[in-house]
Every structure is written in structure tokens, then in C-alpha cells.
Amino acid sequence: MARKFKIPHTYVIIFSIIVVAAVFTWFVPGGSFERETIITSGGESEVIVANSFQYTENAPQTWQIFSAFYKGFVRTPKIIVFILILGGAFWILNESKAIDMGVYAFLEKSNRFNKYRVIRFLGVNNIIITSVMLIFSFFGAIFGMSEETIAFVIIFVPMAITMGYDSIVGVSMCFVGAGLGFAGCLMNPFTLGIAQEIAGIQLFSGLEYRFLIWIVVNIVGIGYVLWYAARVKKNPERSIVYSNDAYWREHSAKANTQISEKSVGSTWFAYFAILAAITASAIIFPLNQIKLGAGAFTIPALPVMAVLFAVTGYMAAKKSVQAFVLNILIFTILFLVIGVTGFEWGLLELAALFFAMALAAGASMGKDANEITKSFITGAKDIMSAALVVGLAGGIIVILEDGKIIDTILYRISNSIAGTGKITTLTMMYAFQSGLNMIITSGTAKAALIMPILRDISDMVSLSKQATVTAFHIGDGFTNMITPTSGVLIGVLEIARIPFNKWFSWGWKLILVLVILGWLLLLPTVLVPLTGF
Numbered sequence: 001m002a003r004k005f006k007i008p009h010t011y012v013i014i015f016s017i018i019v020v021a022a023v024f025t026w027f028v029p030g031g032s033f034e035r036e037t038i039i040t041s042g043g044e045s046e047v048i049v050a051n052s053f054q055y056t057e058n059a060p061q062t063w064q065i066f067s068a069f070y071k072g073f074v075r076t077p078k079i080i081v082f083i084l085i086l087g088g089a090f091w092i093l094n095e096s097k098a099i100d101m102g103v104y105a106f107l108e109k110s111n112r113f114n115k116y117r118v119i120r121f122l123g124v125n126n127i128i129i130t131s132v133m134l135i136f137s138f139f140g141a142i143f144g145m146s147e148e149t150i151a152f153v154i155i156f157v158p159m160a161i162t163m164g165y166d167s168i169v170g171v172s173m174c175f176v177g178a179g180l181g182f183a184g185c186l187m188n189p190f191t192l193g194i195a196q197e198i199a200g201i202q203l204f205s206g207l208e209y210r211f212l213i214w215i216v217v218n219i220v221g222i223g224y225v226l227w228y229a230a231r232v233k234k235n236p237e238r239s240i241v242y243s244n245d246a247y248w249r250e251h252s253a254k255a256n257t258q259i260s261e262k263s264v265g266s267t268w269f270a271y272f273a274i275l276a277a278i279t280a281s282a283i284i285f286p287l288n289q290i291k292l293g294a295g296a297f298t299i300p301a302l303p304v305m306a307v308l309f310a311v312t313g314y315m316a317a318k319k320s321v322q323a324f325v326l327n328i329l330i331f332t333i334l335f336l337v338i339g340v341t342g343f344e345w346g347l348l349e350l351a352a353l354f355f356a357m358a359l360a361a362g363a364s365m366g367k368d369a370n371e372i373t374k375s376f377i378t379g380a381k382d383i384m385s386a387a388l389v390v391g392l393a394g395g396i397i398v399i400l401e402d403g404k405i406i407d408t409i410l411y412r413i414s415n416s417i418a419g420t421g422k423i424t425t426l427t428m429m430y431a432f433q434s435g436l437n438m439i440i441t442s443g444t445a446k447a448a449l450i451m452p453i454l455r456d457i458s459d460m461v462s463l464s465k466q467a468t469v470t471a472f473h474i475g476d477g478f479t480n481m482i483t484p485t486s487g488v489l490i491g492v493l494e495i496a497r498i499p500f501n502k503w504f505s506w507g508w509k510l511i512l513v514l515v516i517l518g519w520l521l522l523l524p525t526v527l528v529p530l531t532g533f
Contacts, residue, residue, distance in 0.1 A: 010493075010500035013484045014392050017438075018068050021396055022061040025403030030058030032407045038198075047198060050452045053411045061403045068395030071402075076394040078347045079147060079487045080387045084380045085351045086495075089358035090154045091379020092372065096365050098325035100252070103159045125163050125233075126226055132156065133177035133222050140181025141214055143291075143340055144188040144443065146488050147347060149174045151336075151354065153495045155329075161248040165229050166239040167496045168506055172225045175492045176481060176510075180221040182443070183477020183518065184214030189291075191443040195472050198451040199458075199465040206466045206532030213474065213521050220517055224510050240502050247497055267324050270364035271317045274328070275310055282306040288342045301338050305331070317364075325361045332357045386494030390487040397439060397485075406439070414453045422526050425461050426471050429454055430519055433475030441486045443476050466533045467525035474518040482511045 008016070034052035073080060093099060110128060113119045119127070136152075139145035152174040160170030185192045187204050196203055232239045239245065282302040289298050309331055316327040335353060339345035345353075362372035400406045417428040433446070440446050451472065458468040480486055484500055493503055525533050 008501070010389055010484060010490065011392060013500065014389065014396070015065075017485065018065050018392075018395050018399055021399040022065045022403070025058060025399065025405055026060045028058065028403075028405040028408055030056040030404035030408065031411060032056055032404065033411070047448045048407075048410075048450070048452045050456045053407065055408070056404060058408075059402060059404050061399050064399060064402060065395075068398050069392050071398040072394030072396075073391035075398055076390055076487055079491065080390050082147065082347045082351045083150060083383055083387045083390065083491045083495075085355050085358075086151055086154075087381075087383025087386075088376035088379040089354040089361075090151075091382060092358045092362045092365075092367075092375045093325065093329060094154070095375060096322055096325040096361060098322040098329065098361075099155060100158060101322045102326040102329075103155075103162050107159070107162060125165075125229070128163070129169070129173060129226060129229060130222055132173045133180070133225065134218065136174050136177030137181035137184070137214070137218050139337075140178035141184045141186040141188060142181075144182060144190045145178045145340075146182065146443075148336065148340070148350065149178050150488065150491045150495065151350075153492050157248060157496050158252060161245060161252050164233050164236065166232050166236070166241050167245050167248055167498055168239070168241055168503070169225065169229045169232065171492055171496050171498065171503075172228075175489070176221060176225060179477055179481040180217050180514075181214065182480070183474050183514070184210065184217050185473035185477065186210055186214055188443075188473075191447050191476060192469065192473050194444060194447040195451045195469045198447070199455045199469050201465050201469070202532075206470070206530070208532065209525070209530045210470070213470075216521060217514065217517065221510070221514060224513070228506075240506050241498055244497055244499065244502065262320060264321065264366045266366045267317050267321055267364045270328075270360050271313050271324065273363075274331075274360055275306070275313060278302070278306045278309055288338065290338070290342045291344075301342060305334065305338070321365055324364050328357055328360050328364065383495060386491045389490045389494065393485045393487055393490060400439060410450060410453060414457060417457055420461065422461055422463050423523065425457065425463055426467055426522055426526060427519065429457070429468060430471040430475045430522060433472055434479045434515060437476065437479040438483050438485055441480060441483065441488070443473075443480075446476060447472065464525060464533050467522070470525055471522055474522065478511055478514045478518060482507050 031053055034049040035046050036049055037046050110124050113124055136145065136149065139148075153171060156173045157167045157170030160166065160173065163169075182188070182191075186207065187193075193203060196205065236242060282300075282305070285302050286300060287298050288301040289296050290301065309327075312327055312330075313324065316323040332353060336345075336350060339349055339353065343349070358376060359372065362375065367375070397406075400409075413432050417425055417432065420428065433450070436446060436450070440449065451469075454468050454472065455465060457463075458465050481489065482504060483489065484504075489503075490500070493500055524530060
């Protein structure tokens with residue numbers, strides 16, 4: 001009897017891609033573009049100088065496939081360290097059972113709305129899933145939320161399990177939601193902003209049609225997730241990750257039996273210490289400029305946070321240790337949003353924020369320094385597999401760069417696109433961008449790398465540069481959610497305990513629908529007069 005084909009393990013898939021990339025370095029000629037540094041809305045960016053390509057001697061890779069793992073770690077240290085810190089931080093948080101109790105309390109209160117006929121008709125759970133996905137989609141569209149979603153998996157997967165769904169629904173609530181927004185790309189300065197500046201068009205112009213794109217993409221993407229969630233709710237065993245979710249179901253069952261613990265002296269010490277830190281920050285930064293795409297407004301964000309924490313922290317500390325730890329988590333998320341939009345925080349600052357959260361949570365639970373350290377190390381060990389696979393995935397681009405063939409691939413594809421009609425050119429640009437996600441996952445890097453080429457190609461066929469930018473940002477969003485070379489995706493899946501092969505089996509249909517939808521949404525940029533195009 002023939003054996004049923006099984007999709008290989010994530011590590012096997014990624015290492016196989018490394019081997020294939022190494023084989024390409026033997027047959028694809030070496031080449032390089034000249035590069036220059038420009039200042040954009042997203043900061044300094046290194047871009048290709050158009051028409052500067054020259055063939056060079058290639059560097060075939062052999063034994064380097066074994067060193068790619070090491071070099072991948074060196075290339076992607078930020079995400080790797082961020083994942084390890086998150087693992088340690090949330091292990092401490094989970095030991096308090098604060099998230100579990102918060103989820104149960106939230107769902108219990110939300111179910112009370114079932115007494116309203118409209119809410120009962122729509123479904124409370126459907127409203128929760130839709131609302132959460134729209135929030136993350138908005139964040140993805142405005143400031144390109146991507147890596148940050150890793151931190152939310154540990155919250156929404158247990159919530160989804162408790163609601164009667166599976167871990168895929170939990171991941172979809174934050175990761176897929178942000179991915180939909182990333183593709184819609186309303187005012188993301190790190191992709192859209194850079195692409196438009198390189199293309200030489202007004203920053204964030206064409207917003208009206210992109211807003212329509214964002215709405216349509218969210219309707220289809222969220223609708224798909226709701227359809228899948230309804231199937232799982234009806235029969236949980238139909239879930240493709242039913243066996244993998246045994247860990248989360250057991251975790252949920254235990255959480256339901258937890259009893260709130262009364263506050264201890266260390267809880268109050270943590271309260272006053274955190275309040276002092278937030279108050280000091282509010283005094284130093286009494287007014288904060290919050291940037292959302294092209295817009296910016298000044299508000300006393302930190303003073304408001306200080307007042308809110310003084311009140312909610314006191315009430316939570318009086319109630320229980322778990323309530324206070326949950327309050328710490330909520331304010332950590334609020335500070336994440338303020339930090340990213342108001343202070344241009346990156347992974348360094350976010351890692352520091354979650355590390356501080358871990359220390360505060362551990363201290364408020366009454367743990368001493370040694371106990372906090374042991375718990376943190378245990379959590380980091382538990383998430384180590386995610387860090388390893390992110391480093392391995394980084395080895396793919398290392399092989400292509402060391403083999404000196406990336407620029408050659410870009411050059412030859414650009415030549416194949418040039419000289420065709422407008423719709424064909426736009427279609428090939430879109431397909432090129434969607435496929436490039438397999439090699440280069442950073443949207444900022446892709447914008448700086450290929451927009452000079454796409455800009456010149458659009459001039460050759462008299463194609464609107466706005467249409468070219470639209471093809472770029474739609475193509476940059478969807479396939480990122482399924483490519484095994486994405487460090488963010490792999491980190492998300494490892495934390496959710498979802499094997500990549502099962503995620504692929506679930507997600508390829510959704511991604512195919514979204515890719516086709518994206519292409520259809522591109523056609524009006526050529527065929528219909530649009531504002532900004």
C-alpha cells in the first residue's frame with residue numbers, strides 16, 4: 001500500500017530551500033546593482049541605483065549550506081532575541097494564571113450580551129473575532145504591525161480555545177488580522193511611505209482607493225476565518241490541529257479551576273514602583289506626539305497612563321494578585337502602542353518592555369530574584385525551537401547574498417516585465433512581488449530594493465506610478481502569511497504550537513483567494529480613473 005504523502009517538518013522545508021538556493025548559485029551568473037542611501041519617511045534606506053546592474057563573478061555555495069544556520073542567526077538576531085525574551089516573560093505571566101482568569105472573566109461578561117436579539121443573531125463570538133481582527137488590521141495598515149503580533153499569540157490562542165475554537169482561529173485573530181491590514185496598507189510609512197517616495201509621488205496619496213482595498217480585503221479575510229471558526233465550533237474534531245491543541249485544551253481546563261489569590265506585600269510594592277516609574281516618565285514627557293501615517297497629534301499620553309494606572313492598579317491589587325498581573329499586561333500593551341506610534345520603538349524597546357513586564361509580574365506574585373530567573377529560563381527554553389527555526393530561515397538569504405545572485409535574479413525578472421502592456425506589466429509586477437516574499441520577508445527592505453526598478457519599468461509602459469506602488473504593497477502582504485522563510489510567521493506558529501505543514505494545509509486556500517482578489521483590485525488602477533492615480 002502506498003504511503004500517504006506528508007508535508008515535511010518546518011526545519012526540513014527550510015533546509016531544503018537552502019540547498020536549492022545553493023544549487024542556483026552554481027548556474028545563475030553573479031551580478032550587482034550600485035546602491036545609495038536616501039532619507040525617507042521611515043528613516044535612512046539603502047536603494048538600488050536604476051540601470052546600474054553589472055554582471056560579476058558568482059560565488060557557488062557548497063559547504064556553506066552548513067554554515068547558513070549560523071549566519072542566519074547572525075543576520076536575524078533581533079527577532080530571535082525578542083522571541084526568547086517573550087518566551088521567558090510570558091512563562092512568568094502564565095504561572096500567575098492571570099491571562100486565563102482574564103479570558104474567562106471577559107468571555108463570561110461578553111456572553112451576557114446574548115440577551116439582546118441583534119447580538120444573539122450576529123453571535124457574541126463572531127463579534128469578538130471580527131473586532132479583534134479589525135483592530136490588528138488597522139494597526140497593520142497604519143504602522144505595519146508584524147513582529148509585534150508574536151507577543152499576542154499567547155493571549156488569543158487560549159482565548160480561542162476557551163471559546164470553543166482552535167489555535168488557528170487564535171492566530172488568525174492577531175497575525176492574519178495584521179497581515180490583511182499590511183496588504184491594505186493605508187498609511188504604513190515603512191512600506192508604502194518608502195515606496196511612494198522612491199516612486200516620486202506624494203506621500204500617502206491615493207488613500208481613497210486604498211481604503212476601499214482595505215475594506216474589501218478585510219471582508220473576505222475575516223469572513224473566511226469566521227466560516228472556518230463556525231465549522232470548528234460545530235465539530236471541534238474537524239479542526240486540522242485538533243491533536244496539537246491538546247496542550248491548550250488541558251491548559252484551559254486547569255485554568256478554569258484556578259482560585260484568585262489575595263494580594264501580598266510584594267504586590268503593593270510592585271504597584272508603587274510601577275506607578276513611580278510611569279509618573280516619572282509623565283513628568284519628563286508631559287506631551288507626546290502620536291504619529292499615524294501622514295497625520296500626527298499631540299496628547300498627554302503618559303500623564304493619562306499614570307492616572308489610569310494609579311486607579312486601575314490600586315483596584316486590581318485590592319482584588320487579587322491575578323487581577324494586578326493582568327493589569328500589568330494590559331498596560332504593557334498600551335505602552336507598546338504608545339511607544340510604536342509616539343516614540344518610534346523597535347524590537348529593542350519592545351523586548352525591554354516585555355522584560356520589565358516579566359520582572360514586575362514576578363515581583364507582584366511574591367517571587368524572589370532566583371525564582372524569577374528560573375521561571376524566565378524555563379520559558380526561554382520552551383520557546384527555543386521558534387528561535388532556532390528563525391535563524392535557519394535567515395540562512396536562505398545568506399546563501400543567495402553570498403552567492404551574489406540576488407541582484408541577478410532581480411535584474412532578469414525586471415527585464416522580463418519590461419516591454420509588455422500595462423495590465424500585463426502590472427500583473428507581472430504583482431506576481432514578482434508576491435514571489436519575492438519567499439526570499440526577502442522585510443517589507444521595508446523590499447520597498448528600498450525593488451521600487452527603483454519597478455519605477456523605471458512603469459515609465460517604460462506609461463503605467464501610473466501609484467498603480468505600481470499599489471501592486472507592491474498588495475503583493476507584499478498576502479504570501480508573507482504562508483511562506484516558511486518568514487521569521488515572524490515561524491515564531492507565531494511555534495508559540496501557538498502549530499506545525500507549519502498544518503498551517504499551510506489550512507492557509508493556502510485563503511491565501512490563493514486573497515492573491516486573486518488582490519489582482520482583481522489592481523485592475524481598476526489601470527482601467528478606471530481614480531483619485532491620486
